[in-house]
Amino acid sequence: MVIDDLSTGNIGNLNPKAKFYEEDINSDIEGIFRKGKFDLINHHAAQINVRASVDNPIYDARVNVLGTLNLLHFASKYDVKRFVYASSGGAVYGEPEEFPIKEDERLNPLSPYGASKIAAEKYIITFANLYRMQHTILRYSNVYGPRQIVKSEAGVISIFIDRILRNEPCLVYGDGKQVRDYVYVGDVVEANILALNCDSNIFNIGTSIETSVNDLVDIFSSILKKEVAHEHVEPRPGEVFRNVVDFSRAHAEINWQPKVKLRDGILKTFEYFKKISKS
Numbered sequence: 001m002v003i004d005d006l007s008t009g010n011i012g013n014l015n016p017k018a019k020f021y022e023e024d025i026n027s028d029i030e031g032i033f034r035k036g037k038f039d040l041i042n043h044h045a046a047q048i049n050v051r052a053s054v055d056n057p058i059y060d061a062r063v064n065v066l067g068t069l070n071l072l073h074f075a076s077k078y079d080v081k082r083f084v085y086a087s088s089g090g091a092v093y094g095e096p097e098e099f100p101i102k103e104d105e106r107l108n109p110l111s112p113y114g115a116s117k118i119a120a121e122k123y124i125i126t127f128a129n130l131y132r133m134q135h136t137i138l139r140y141s142n143v144y145g146p147r148q149i150v151k152s153e154a155g156v157i158s159i160f161i162d163r164i165l166r167n168e169p170c171l172v173y174g175d176g177k178q179v180r181d182y183v184y185v186g187d188v189v190e191a192n193i194l195a196l197n198c199d200s201n202i203f204n205i206g207t208s209i210e211t212s213v214n215d216l217v218d219i220f221s222s223i224l225k226k227e228v229a230h231e232h233v234e235p236r237p238g239e240v241f242r243n244v245v246d247f248s249r250a251h252a253e254i255n256w257q258p259k260v261k262l263r264d265g266i267l268k269t270f271e272y273f274k275k276i277s278k279s
Helices: 030-036 050-055 057-077 112-131 156-165 185-197 213-224 248-254 262-278
Strands: 040-043 082-088 134-140 142-144 170-173 182-184 201-205 230-233
Touching: 030 057, 040 057, 050 057, 050 112, 057 082, 057 112, 082 112, 082 185, 112 134, 134 185, 142 156, 142 185, 142 262, 156 170, 156 213, 156 262, 170 213, 182 185, 182 262, 185 201, 185 248, 201 248, 213 262
Parallel strands: 040 082, 082 134, 134 201, 142 182, 170 230
Antiparallel strands: none
16 A cells, blocks of 8 residues: 655556555545554655755655654554654764764754654654554665656766766766765665564664765766766755765664665666666
8 A cells, every 4th residue: 555645756666556545644644544454654755855955944844744743643543563764864963973873873963854854753753652653763875776766856876867868967066075875775675674574673774885976976987988077066055964874783683784786786777767768
């Protein structure tokens, strides 16, 4: 059973066997809970754009905080047993002093988006304690892979691919030395499956490998066997400069670790977008 307002989602990606409801998670979705009688919620619906959260923090909070609260309210009312939540390892920690970042690091967001993800986490833990609901919070680093949307600044790899295929220069914000931790979507899917059968916990889901935006340009140049056209533009406020997470807790508790190397994952993603651009 899938609930999605299709604001960014693609109905073509839906499993044809799934029951689909085109709804906003802030709407009155009690009827879905009443009919569904399901035991698990895997909550990935979100406003994911950091820049948009700075420009319109009220909308960001409505989706990420109140939307989550709406789901929790009905989850508690209809005795849902487990709540899995996609949080952000890239936004909730801010700029810590030690790397890679562990889950018990102080939370210090630099954007309304990061603050909204923390607030949602706190509500989940509160409801889990009140109603004896198992919960798993997955703090993703930068997820990339086939089917990633290019409408948001959150997916730099897919955005680069889109611009390359359009013969447009890739835009590098600032000096390009910003560091991120890129994790392949297939590895993230595996983490979600493992999260279905574990004790309540918070897990970083990333690679613990630092990659700068300039490194990404070099990887694309290597794949294409030519220098990728790119230009530097003004940096954007609200974004962290360095982020890389420690996944050792996930490895120890649910036996998860990343398997796809970055260059291999980028090549798979590039081939996917190249194929659909020709269809």
